[in-house]
Amino acid sequence: MLILGLALLGSFFVGVFIWAVFQHFLTADIPSTLQQPIKFRFLHCMFLYMLTLAEIIEKLGICSVLRFLKLLQVCVRIKKDDRLTVTDLYFGTIPVRLFQPKAVSSGPRRGIIFFPGGGGFMGSLDLFHNLSSLLALETDSVLLLVGYRKLPDHHYPSIYQDCLNASIHFLKALKSYGVDPSRVVFCGDSIGGGYVACITQALVGRSDLPQIRAQVLVYPVTQVINLQLPSHWQNGNVPFLSQKFMMTCMFKYMVIDFHWWDAILGGAFIPPEVWRKYQKWLSADNIPRRFRKPGYRPLFPSPFNEAAYLENKHLLDIENAPLLRDDETIAQLPAAFVVSCEHDILRDDALLYMKRLEDQGVPVTWYHVEDGFHGSLLFFDKKFFSFPCSLKITNAVISYIKSIY
Incomplete structure (x- = not known):
């Protein structure tokens, strides 16, 4: 038997x-x-x-599916490095991991606050441990990795709240961690990159906190409104972030009934006056022509559905769409390093946000990876399963952060 x-x-x-x-x-x-x-x-x-x-x-x-996938992260192997002091802490109820180089420093170090990606359900401290170790060592920085609350137990706006609160807590105690208040960088990928944009915006004008020196956004989510951009058409079935998987994660985190799938996908939840106001920032017309393949002619937005708007208007919140922040705030943002990948459904999110920053005079360094795909950053240390684009992105981020004096 x-x-x-x-x-x-x-x-x-x-x-x-x-x-x-x-x-x-x-x-x-x-x-x-x-x-x-x-x-x-x-x-x-x-x-x-x-x-x-x-x-x-x-x-x-x-x-549930998400809980099972989340549990798989316990299999992640982390690499210990004797050159670092790694400390698990709690800022209130928020788990964070602090990476501090052991080498003697002549003065306070650069600080990095890292928001991990993972679709709102992955992105554990262990999953991003090796990347955080590398960034801390290679840039000689003190790095704080934020373990925000996730699916399936927590929903919108938990990630925003945790990233904001952890950042404020760290920024108020920089000296105790040996960090130079004039050299703090926000960094994140995917949904974490989107929250880099959101939190950087939220801290504009805070006289009680050090000003953020730079923001590093690796294939960020900058809006969940126009899901008919050229990159959605071209890369909707490209692993590892297909349109179906992306929208499933989004619906779960934002607590959206799957009945509204077509309405959200077609933009029917957007009131005409809202589209008129924000079209200048959300339209595919802002995407460089070389990224718009022949035959791209979406009918967007679909005819307005008021019921879809009333149930899902939180998709238009600034905390979900940093692309929509007002000009005055955008103009005060620090310099940005924006990474986009050619074969990524979120490629155009990065391009739209980059243009938004440049239009308001914010210095932007753009790094586009022609052979890149979504999630490639995490393969940087996977040896046989690493990709050239993984190392390109990692090295580009390290080089940019090291340039901040």
């Missing part, structure tokens, strides 16, 4: 993997210019394999 049970279990897992491979070749769009496509395909098949297992477990009533 034991052998039979093991055989059936093994057959089940093999069957699930075959289904994941089938799904990959049926739905995934692998760009022809992407380097190392076989490795990329394999990793995406493994991702779909885990996702399929999660869906089966959810249907069996064991736990």
Whole structure:
């Protein structure tokens, strides 16, 4: 019986993997210019394999998809480095991890506050530990990694609140951590990059806190309003952030009924007067022509649906759309380093925000990765499973932060 049970279990897992491979070749769009496509395909098949297992477990009533995927992070291996002092702390109820170089410094060090990505459900302290260690060592900086509250237990606006509160707490105690108040950098990727923009904006004009010196936004989420931008059309089925997966995470975090899927996707929840006001910042017309492929002619927004607006108007909140912040605030923001990836559904979010900053005179350094894809940053130390674009982004971020004196 034991052998039979093991055989059936093994057959089940093999069957699930075959289904994941089938799904990959049926739905995934692998760009022809992407380097190392076989490795990329394999990793995406493994991702779909885990996702399929999660869906089966959810249907069996064991736990939700997001909770299962979140639990997988306990398997992450962190690398200890004797050159760093790493301390787990709590700022109130917010878990944070502090990285401090042990080497003697001639004076206060640069400070980095890092908001991790992860779609609002991943992004654990352990998942971003190795990246944080590298940034702290290579830039000789004190780095604070923020472990904000996530799905499935916490929803909007928990991430914004935790990032803001942790930042204020750290900024008020910089000297005790050996940080130079004139050299503090906000850094983050994906949803974390979006909250870099939000928190930097929220702290503008705070005379009781040190001014932020620079903001580093790696393929950030800067709006969840226009989901028909060219990059959504071109990269909607590119791993590891397909349109379906992105919207599922968004709906879960923002507590949106899936009944409104088409209305949100088509922009039917946007009142005409709101679109007229913000079209100048949200329109695809702001995307450089070379990023708009032939045949791109979306009908956006769809006819207005008042019920969709009343239930989902929080999508228009500044905390979810830093792109919509007023000109006066934008003009006071610190210099920015913006990373975009060609094969990323969020590519145009980065481009729109970059233009928004430049139009108000904010110095922007743009780094576009032609062979980059969403999530590539985290593969920087995965050896065989690393990609050239992963190292490009990591090195570019390090170089930019080191340039801040």
